Amino acid sequence: MADDTAIWSQNWSWRPSPERGPITTVPTVCTLCQGGCGIQARLVNGNRAIFLEGNPVHPVNAGGICPLGAAALQYLYAPYRIEQPMKQTRARGEAAGFQPISWSEALDDLVKRLARLKSEGTPGGVACITGSRWNSMDDLWARFFSAYGSPGLFKMPSHSDSLRATAKLALGKDSPLAFALENASYVLSFGAALVEGWGAPARMQAAFMRWQKNGAGKGAAKLVQVESRCSMSAAKADQWVPVVPGTEALLALGIAHVMVKENLYDADFVSRGVLGFEDWTDMQGKVRSGFKKIALSAAYAPDQVAARTGVDAAKIQGLAREFASTANAVAVWGGGQHNVPGNIYHEMSFFALNVLRGNLKSGGLVSLVPDVPFQPADDQTAASAEGGAPQVKLGSVPGTRVPLPGNGIYGFLDILTRGMIPPLEVLFVHDANPAYSLPENKIFKAALDKVGYVVSMSPYMDETAMTADLILPNHAAFEGFEDVVGLPGVPYAYYAVSRPILKPRKDTKHSGDVVLQLSKALGGNVAAALPWASYEEYLKNRVNALAASKRGAVADKKDIDLSRLQSSVSVSPNFKDGTDLWKKLTGGFCWYDVPVDVRSALDTDSGKIELAFRAIQGKGLNVEDDQVYLPHFKPLPPSGDEKEYPLLLLSYGMLSLSCENLANPPFMTKTLWDFVLKKNDLFVEVNPSTAGPLGMSEGSKAVLKTPQGEVAVRVHLSQAARPGAIYMPQGLGHTAYDEYIQGKGVNSNSVVEVQVDPITGMGTVWATRAQLRRA
Numbered sequence: 001m002a003d004d005t006a007i008w009s010q011n012w013s014w015r016p017s018p019e020r021g022p023i024t025t026v027p028t029v030c031t032l033c034q035g036g037c038g039i040q041a042r043l044v045n046g047n048r049a050i051f052l053e054g055n056p057v058h059p060v061n062a063g064g065i066c067p068l069g070a071a072a073l074q075y076l077y078a079p080y081r082i083e084q085p086m087k088q089t090r091a092r093g094e095a096a097g098f099q100p101i102s103w104s105e106a107l108d109d110l111v112k113r114l115a116r117l118k119s120e121g122t123p124g125g126v127a128c129i130t131g132s133r134w135n136s137m138d139d140l141w142a143r144f145f146s147a148y149g150s151p152g153l154f155k156m157p158s159h160s161d162s163l164r165a166t167a168k169l170a171l172g173k174d175s176p177l178a179f180a181l182e183n184a185s186y187v188l189s190f191g192a193a194l195v196e197g198w199g200a201p202a203r204m205q206a207a208f209m210r211w212q213k214n215g216a217g218k219g220a221a222k223l224v225q226v227e228s229r230c231s232m233s234a235a236k237a238d239q240w241v242p243v244v245p246g247t248e249a250l251l252a253l254g255i256a257h258v259m260v261k262e263n264l265y266d267a268d269f270v271s272r273g274v275l276g277f278e279d280w281t282d283m284q285g286k287v288r289s290g291f292k293k294i295a296l297s298a299a300y301a302p303d304q305v306a307a308r309t310g311v312d313a314a315k316i317q318g319l320a321r322e323f324a325s326t327a328n329a330v331a332v333w334g335g336g337q338h339n340v341p342g343n344i345y346h347e348m349s350f351f352a353l354n355v356l357r358g359n360l361k362s363g364g365l366v367s368l369v370p371d372v373p374f375q376p377a378d379d380q381t382a383a384s385a386e387g388g389a390p391q392v393k394l395g396s397v398p399g400t401r402v403p404l405p406g407n408g409i410y411g412f413l414d415i416l417t418r419g420m421i422p423p424l425e426v427l428f429v430h431d432a433n434p435a436y437s438l439p440e441n442k443i444f445k446a447a448l449d450k451v452g453y454v455v456s457m458s459p460y461m462d463e464t465a466m467t468a469d470l471i472l473p474n475h476a477a478f479e480g481f482e483d484v485v486g487l488p489g490v491p492y493a494y495y496a497v498s499r500p501i502l503k504p505r506k507d508t509k510h511s512g513d514v515v516l517q518l519s520k521a522l523g524g525n526v527a528a529a530l531p532w533a534s535y536e537e538y539l540k541n542r543v544n545a546l547a548a549s550k551r552g553a554v555a556d557k558k559d560i561d562l563s564r565l566q567s568s569v570s571v572s573p574n575f576k577d578g579t580d581l582w583k584k585l586t587g588g589f590c591w592y593d594v595p596v597d598v599r600s601a602l603d604t605d606s607g608k609i610e611l612a613f614r615a616i617q618g619k620g621l622n623v624e625d626d627q628v629y630l631p632h633f634k635p636l637p638p639s640g641d642e643k644e645y646p647l648l649l650l651s652y653g654m655l656s657l658s659c660e661n662l663a664n665p666p667f668m669t670k671t672l673w674d675f676v677l678k679k680n681d682l683f684v685e686v687n688p689s690t691a692g693p694l695g696m697s698e699g700s701k702a703v704l705k706t707p708q709g710e711v712a713v714r715v716h717l718s719q720a721a722r723p724g725a726i727y728m729p730q731g732l733g734h735t736a737y738d739e740y741i742q743g744k745g746v747n748s749n750s751v752v753e754v755q756v757d758p759i760t761g762m763g764t765v766w767a768t769r770a771q772l773r774r775a
Contacts, residue, residue, distance in 0.1 A: 013079050014666055014740065021045035027055055027588025029484060029498040030069045032477055032662065034134040035200035036484040036494060037061040037069060038588055041501040049073050049478065049501055054202070055588055059555045059562045060487070060494070061202035067656050067668050069202075074665035075476055076505070080461050080738045082473040084507035092454070093467055103509065106472060110426075111521040113453065117425055118148060118522065125425035127152030129409065131432035131661050133160065136483050136542060137512055139374075140530070141430070142394055144515050147529035148522070151392045152424075154409040156432045156660070157439070157763055159334045160488050161407040162341040165760050166351050167368060169344070169404065170610050172603030175368045177351070178491035178595070179332050181207045182563035184365055186322070186329035187223045190248040190350055194223070195233040196655045198334060199489035208236070222326070224319065226251060229685070229727050230720035231652060241319070245648050245725055246766050247309040249346035250633040251316065252331070252353055254305030256295045258320035259356050265324065266358030273599065274355060276612025276630065283617050289626040291352060291611045299633075329357060330365040332489075339653070339660060340439060341407065341762040343755075348631035352611060360598045360609060363566055368596045369486050370493035373549035374542045397761065403616035406760035409438075413447040423450040428457065430511055431474075433661040435463035436734065436747060439765045440708060440754040457511045462663065463736045473508045475500075480510040481536045484590075492562045493552060493593035497539065497585040510535050543585065544578030552593030554584045560592075567597035616759060636755035638769045640707040645769035647690070648725045649706055651748040657731030664731055666740045675716040676729055682745030683716040685727040686772070691717055694772060701775035704728070706768045708753055711746040712775060726770055 021044050030037045030052075038058025042051040052072055056063035085106040090097030117125045126148065132138045133155055145153040155161075163176035181187060181194075181204075192198045195208060211221035225237035226248050234240040243251055259265045270277050278290045298304060302313035309316075323329050333350040335342060351366075359366040397411040398421050415421050427448075434444040448454065448467055456468035459476045474480075482498040512535030519530035532538040546552075553571045555562070565571070571593055575581040585591065604610050613629040638648075656671045658664045675683050684704060686696070696702060700715040704726065713728070721727050732745030751770075754763040 013738075014074065014077070018044045018048050018050050026501045028478065028501055029496040029588065029590070030072065030477075031135070031482045031484060031498045032068050032072055032075075033066075033197075033201065034484070034488050035060070035066070035202050036134075036487050036496050036590070037065065037202045038496075038590065039065060039069060040588070041478065043501065047502065049076060057558045058588070058590065059560045059592070060200065060206075060590070062206055064202045064205055066197070066201045066205070067671065068658055068662075071665040071667040072477060074667060075460075075662065076478060076502070078460065078665070078738075080736075081459055081476060081506055082461055082465065082471055082508075085473065086471040088469045092448070092469065095466065098471070103507070106470060107514070107517060107521070110455065110470065111518060113426055114148070114518065115522055122425075123149035124152060125422065126150045126428075127154065127412070127424055127426070128428035128430060129154050129156065129432050129434055130428075130430040131156045132430065133158065134488065135485055136539060137431065138485075140512055140515055140535075140538065143529055144519060144526070145394055146392060147519070147526040149392060151394055151396045152412070153394045154412055155395070155407055156434065156437070157341055157407055157409060158339060159341055161762055162344060162347045162760070163489075165341075165344055165404060165406045165762070166347045169348065169613055169615055170351060170604075171368070171598065171601070172605075172610075172615075173368055173601055175371065176488065178367050178369045179330060179489055180365045180367070180491050180563065180595070181330065181332065182210055184211070184328050184330045185221045186326040187211070187221065188319070188323050188329065188331045188353070189223065189225050189233065189237070190252060190331065190333035191227045192332050192334040193231060193233050193653060194332070195236050196231065196653055200487045201655065203487065203490060228650070228722040228725060229652065232655075241311055241315070242722060243309045243311055245650055245722060246635050248333070249343070249349045250300075250305055251309045251311055252349045253295060253300045253631070253633055254302055254309070254316045255320040255323060256349070256352055256356060257300040257305070258302065258317050259324050260292055260295045262321070264321065265356035269358040269361060270356065273360075273608050275604070275606040275608040275610045275614070277355075280612045282629070283614065288612070288629060291630050294627060294630050294632055323353070324357065328365065330354060330359055331357070335766065340765045341757070341760070343634070343636055343764050343766070344404070344757055344759045345632055345634045348611070348613075349633065352631045355609060355611060362568065362597050362599055364598070367491045367567075367598050368601060369488070369490065370593065370596045372485050372493055372495045372546065373551055374545045400761060402759060402761035404760050406757075406762040408761055410443065410754060410756060410763035411761050413443045416450050417443070417446045419450070423452060425452045426455065427451045427453070428455045429464050429468070430457040431661060433458065433462045433464045435467055436736075437660050437749060439749050439752050439763065441747070441749045442708065443754070457514070459508060460663070461736055462661070463734065466736050472511070472514055473506065474511045475504050475508050478502060479504045479508070481539055483539055491595040492565050493595075494590060495546065495585075496590040497543070497582070499586040512538065540578070540582055543582045546591065547575060547578040547581040552591050554581065554589050554591055556584060556589045562592050565592070565594045567595045570594060635766070636757065636764060638753055638755065638767055640769035642769065645706065645771050646724075647770045647772060648767040649704070649728060649752065649770035650725060650767050651728045651730050651752055651765075653730045657729060659731035663734050663737045663741045669741065669744070677732060677745050678714070680744050681714045682729065682732050683714045684772075685716050685718045685721040687719065687721040687723045687725070688717045689723045690721070690725070691715055695774055696772070703773050703775050704751065704770060705773070706751045706753065706770045708751050708768065711751055713746065715772075726772060
């Protein structure tokens with residue numbers, strides 16, 4: 001067997017063949033996720049990367065590295081990389097129809113299409129779906145679409161969208177909430193997969209280790225995990241509180257009830273700095289009930305909450321008292337790994353716990369993700385654009401009216417599919433694979449029928465690239481300059497540059513360079529708004545602006561603890577100018593600055609933190625029911641007949657399964673347990689009490705059906721699963737790439753259902769009605 005294995009491995013298409021030669025180490029920053037980890041690449045002869053490891057000097061990950069980062073070089077050498085521009089010559093979706101073309105031919109054809117639409121006064125016929133949000137490509141796309149005159153720039157969904165919406169409602173700021181988790185002594189987590197990759201994964205791993213050791217210097221911190229399944233986070237927590245799926249926010253309101261009733265909240269902070277806790281006056285002069293009355297209502301009394309959540313009333317009271325009395329206690333939330341938005345009423349309910357706790361004081365545990373000060377250079381360039389950039393609201397969805405518009409990708413795809421807007425002429429897809437990773441992905445697939453020309457910028461032959469008419473392959477990771485602008489859920493300002501460790505191995509172009517070339521060819525105000533010769537030059541321009549702000553410093557020494565930064569204590573720059581800062585950043589170091597002082601940053605009409613949603617009344621939502629303007633429990637019901645679909649399906653993420661735009665590399669797939677994936681069979685977790693009446697045992701073959709479709713699965717019996725629920729891993733079921741990931745398992749996004757939040761218009765995912773029957 002060992003001999004056969006050795007022979008097989010020598011013929012494996014993924015087997016690296018490094019040359020012999022001197023070994024060098026190059027520091028850079030990983031950009032495979034939004035975590036911004038410092039890494040070191042080991043090279044042979046300076047031209048062959050053979051190993052990646054964490055950079056021990058980097059303050060975010062302190063030498064740690066996640067499974068995706070450790071396996072990242074497999075993407076660089078993957079056989080499914082696209083080697084040059086490709087054009088579809090047959091029907092869309094036919095793999096055999098792709099033919100190679102030159103870059104000049106590809107870009108010339110695309111420029112003609114874009115120029116024609118702009119000259120005809122129909123720039124809205126161009127749109128883009130991008131996965132970029134924590135880097136400068138996000139800003140470059142926004143600049144391009146603003147200058148071109150199209151509002152059609154949409155982002156893949158993220159929990160950051162609802163953290164941003166919550167901050168907009170309560171604080172008046174268009175920036176996601178952030179949590180100083182490293183400084184917490186007590187963490188009450190409502191479904192956040194803190195161990196499995198929530199936010200910045202390596203940062204969370206470091207924070208978890210810190211909680212176990214010293215909990216902000218006062219003994220070990222306590223983690224309480226509230227969710228229906230005993231996930232890895234729940235298993236590693238000090239206490240797991242199992243709840244009925246989807247009732248996490250109800251439990252939060254039950255905790256708020258006890259805190260208010262027993263006067264366990266920060267009354268001074270709330271009375272001085274919060275609007276909407278007590279009764280409040282709306283924009284029409286009407287006095288409305290405040291959150292205090294909502295929280296004290298009978299619906300949120302412990303006995304009532306216990307009946308619906310499955311958590312004992314005494315335990316609810318105990319959690320409330322413990323959360324209120326423990327120093328440095330914070331509530332955090334999010335459905336899984338930070339990759340889907342939440343119901344805004346529930347988001348605000350979790351947020352309200354932190355308000356009651358006084359966590360938004362100066363130096364508190366909840367603040368905002370700070371902006372990186374690029375603005376002077378950005379403003380100057382925008383002002384120089386010929387004729388000025390057309391004023392368009394990016395990401396807006398024509399004809400839709402929601403009080404607090406958020407990420408509108410689902411609304412856009414819906415009205416496009418239903419013919420409520422003219423068909424798109426051109427759709428760019430960048431740093432995203434919506435045909436696979438968009439929850440309820442059939443929405444994207446249906447919308448493609450209304451798109452004349454799909455342009456994929458993927459480096460890999462993924463599911464979306466397979467549906468494209470033109471592929472303009474981006475560099476793979478570590479082949480071009482990238483950056484990281486801020487970290488999700490992190491309260492200090494952060495910026496890093498990822499330098500290339502190798503020259504591009506294929507005939508590819510950085511997508512930023514493609515956008516700049518298109519802008520130059522289009523001319524006029526578009527060219528003026530994007531005047532840089534290359535994406536590297538654009539990044540240098542931003543770094544020069546950052547240096548000119550004279551803010552922040554570079555973490556160029558070991559043991560710099562960014563979690564100790566305070567908004568009241570400024571940081572002195574340790575760089576001379578933009579050139580010096582660029583040199584340090586491309587040397588593998590990062591720039592940082594102090595957190596935001598929430599009270600100083602408030603931009604609400606009242607000048608206070610607002611638990612009452614005054615902003616949505618001003619956007620046309622004016623109803624009699626006072627509850628509409630306050631945090632409360634309002635689940636969005638899944639579709640389907642409960643008799644036909646008696647179970648609930650919930651998907652979950654794993655740190656060893658890439659579930660967004662990148663497919664799992666082979667080394668990561670080999671780490672999966674055989675009760676998650678065995679050969680090509682995916683296993684769903686089911687409680688024995690649920691499986692038994694269905695005639696199922698461990699390993700049984702079954703058919704999982706939802707209103708969205710049905711798939712073949714196998715059953716893994718687990719006490720970690722809530723009775724009446726089915727738990728399905730995310731990240732499997734690819735239909736593209738190569739034989740080592742294609743056809744392994746099924747894609748959870750093909751059977752889950754999206755519920756649209758009526759306040760924000762964002763697509764949320766919590767549970768899907770399902771049935772499970774023997775195959």
